[in-house]
Every structure is written in C-alpha cells, then in structure tokens.
Amino acid sequence: xxxxxxxxxxxxxxxxxxxxxDIKKNLHNLIPQIEGCLYMGDVLYPTKLVVLSExxxxxxxxxxxxxxxxxxxxxxxxxxxxxxxxxxxEVAKKWxxxxxxxxxxxxxxxxxxxxxxxxxxxxxxxxxIHKHRKGRVFTPESTTTPWDVYDIWKEKVGExxxxxxxxxxxxxxxxxxxxxxxGYFCETGRMLALNGAExxxxxxxxxxxxxxxxxxxxxxxxxxNNSCYMVAANSGPKFHTTSxxxxxxxxxxxxxxxxxxxRGQIMSRVDKPHVSYAAAVINIxxxxxxxxxxxxxxxxxxxxxxxxxxxxxxxxxxxxPKNLYAEEAPPLxxxxxxxxxxxVDQMIRKGLLxxxxxxELHERIEEYEEPQKGxxxxxxxxxxxx
Numbered sequence: 001x002x003x004x005x006x007x008x009x010x011x012x013x014x015x016x017x018x019x020x021x022d023i024k025k026n027l028h029n030l031i032p033q034i035e036g037c038l039y040m041g042d043v044l045y046p047t048k049l050v051v052l053s054e055x056x057x058x059x060x061x062x063x064x065x066x067x068x069x070x071x072x073x074x075x076x077x078x079x080x081x082x083x084x085x086x087x088x089x090e091v092a093k094k095w096x097x098x099x100x101x102x103x104x105x106x107x108x109x110x111x112x113x114x115x116x117x118x119x120x121x122x123x124x125x126x127x128x129i130h131k132h133r134k135g136r137v138f139t140p141e142s143t144t145t146p147w148d149v150y151d152i153w154k155e156k157v158g159e160x161x162x163x164x165x166x167x168x169x170x171x172x173x174x175x176x177x178x179x180x181x182x183g184y185f186c187e188t189g190r191m192l193a194l195n196g197a198e199x200x201x202x203x204x205x206x207x208x209x210x211x212x213x214x215x216x217x218x219x220x221x222x223x224x225n226n227s228c229y230m231v232a233a234n235s236g237p238k239f240h241t242t243s244x245x246x247x248x249x250x251x252x253x254x255x256x257x258x259x260x261x262x263r264g265q266i267m268s269r270v271d272k273p274h275v276s277y278a279a280a281v282i283n284i285x286x287x288x289x290x291x292x293x294x295x296x297x298x299x300x301x302x303x304x305x306x307x308x309x310x311x312x313x314x315x316x317x318x319x320x321p322k323n324l325y326a327e328e329a330p331p332l333x334x335x336x337x338x339x340x341x342x343x344v345d346q347m348i349r350k351g352l353l354x355x356x357x358x359x360e361l362h363e364r365i366e367e368y369e370e371p372q373k374g375x376x377x378x379x380x381x382x383x384x385x386x
Contacts, residue, residue, distance in 0.1 A: 002284040005048035009233035011257040016061030053233040054204025069329040077115035089126035096124040114144040119177035130168035150322040165191040173284040180204035193226035224264030227297040
C-alpha cells in the first residue's frame, strides 16, 4: 500500500545561462528553496515528490538570443549524470524524495552535436531513473527531438512507448513527464497514461498563455482525460542573463504553478509570478480505486486501435517530417520559421486548413529582432538580409 504523501511544484527564480558555469547561480538559488519547502513539508504528510520547472537549471538565454544549436551544445548543454545533476542528487538523498528536473542535455552515445530537452527523475538514492526527451518543440526553440533523428533513435534507443513516452514505476506511483510545449498536445498525456502513468509532471509555460487560462485548461484536461495527478511547475521571475537584476519581459513565463487531482480539480496553485511553490497531498490508492472501481475514468473507453488507424490515414495527407536533423543540427530561427510556414502552406494545398480571405502562400517572413544579440542571432540576421 502506498501511503498518502506531499508533492511540491517549485516556482523558482530563473537566470539565463550563457555558459555551464552560470548554472551554478541557478543552483545557488534553487537548492535552498527546495530545502525550505521540504523543511515545511512534513507538517501534513511526509514529502516524497518535488518537481522543478523547465529552465530552472539553465534558463532560456539560448532561445531568446537565438543561439546556434551547436554553439549551445558547446556552451550550455550538460550531460546526465553530471556535476549539475549531482547537486540535485545530494538533495534527493538528503531528504529521501523523488526529484523531477529538466535540462538541455548532450547525448553523444545517440548522436553528436545535438542536445535534447530532457526531463529526468532522481530517486531517493540519488540515481537517475528516468529520462524523457521533449517530443514537440515551439519553433523558436532549437532543440532536437527523437522524431528529428528517428532512424537513429530507433537503432540506439528503441521503438514503442518506452522509447518515446517512458514512465517510471516507483514506490510512490508511476510517474510520467512532459515539458512545456508538448503539453499542448493531448496525445502526450494520453501516451503516458497508456504506458501506465498515474502522475504527470510538467514543467514550463510562456506568458501570455497563463494569464488567459490556457495553461490551466491544458493541465486540468490532461488530469481528467487520463485520470492522473498533474504536478505542473512553472518559472517565477526570469532574468535574461545572470548579470541582470531586472526580470526580463521577453518570452516571460507566467507563473501559475499548480497541482491538479485526477478529477481535474486544482488542489494548489501560485497565481503570482514570484518565488513560491504549490503543494498538495497525493493519494495513489485513492486514484487506483477511482480508476478500477468507478465508472467515470475514461481510460477503459479509449479506442486506441480505431484512432491509431485513423491517424495513419490522416498521416497520408500530412505528417511533420521525420529525420529532419539526422544529418545536420537544427538551423537558425529564420529557417525553422520558414519551414513551419511551408508546412502550413502544404496543409492549405491539401485542404486541411482554410486560409483567410486574401492570404497568399509563401508570405514574406518578417525579421525578428531581439534587444540583446548572441552569436547565433547575429548569424540569423545575416541570413534574413540575404
């Protein structure tokens, strides 16, 4: 029997890192905050689960400065395990908790000169027991996904749910992870649930999709549609670099860290963009009773075979291409944006999207300007001018 326990979703201050050395500043702020939460946690129940937001370790400098992918591999991406994860492992061991974190990670054993946006779980013994690589990414993010190197991924990692939507079977329940943008896709939560997940841990969301309620809708929908707990940690104050003292408004995160139960109800939330946390009791036995003895859980009614066939039929008309970055790393932002627009054009031609009146295919892509230029952005501006 799994006794009820506390889960914490940490809303932390985040600094954009221009080098791996900068990650130490985020850890310097983050670890005392985690330990402060854990110190208070046992007031109700023993704390067993801590979830960090996307960007808690490295921030988002590489995205906002439009850094070249290979440059980010050299300067910012880390390895797992490594110095940074070991600092978190010390906390997990000290407090006997499962700790869910995220980082942009090098995987040289899979493919060189690529990083994957990776969610990972550290167990109470300090071991990394789970790694999930982000499956869909927002166009400004230059992350490599498993689909981008699909043939290599199948050879080196495998096929099936465990290779793309792994779930960690732990003494506190079955835990699945998702990162920011892939949470927009209902398929992400459903694949995790069909692979056994009982707790979904999600990190990160950009503003303004928090203040208009989109983040909340997605989190609650994943929870109720899959009869899972949702522990969703978002960033608090976000700084462009470690040298700045004023929070950045460029792509700012919207806070609203929350924990939802398996009925889709919000159990705890932080509705202000400051350093804080959401905390709630996780009762896995109650969830399992609801799933097995009740009649409202949707999972038994999932028509996976039918929908799988229909998805295959739809894929004949349109599918985001695989192996895009098997030979070369993701290009600079203007090229990625143009590719996205080209896909939209294809969907219009095939009748899958209806354009507004007066729309012309292959519209000119306007130059995107950032207040602070990294090496990658300087290269992309040269591309735009050409």
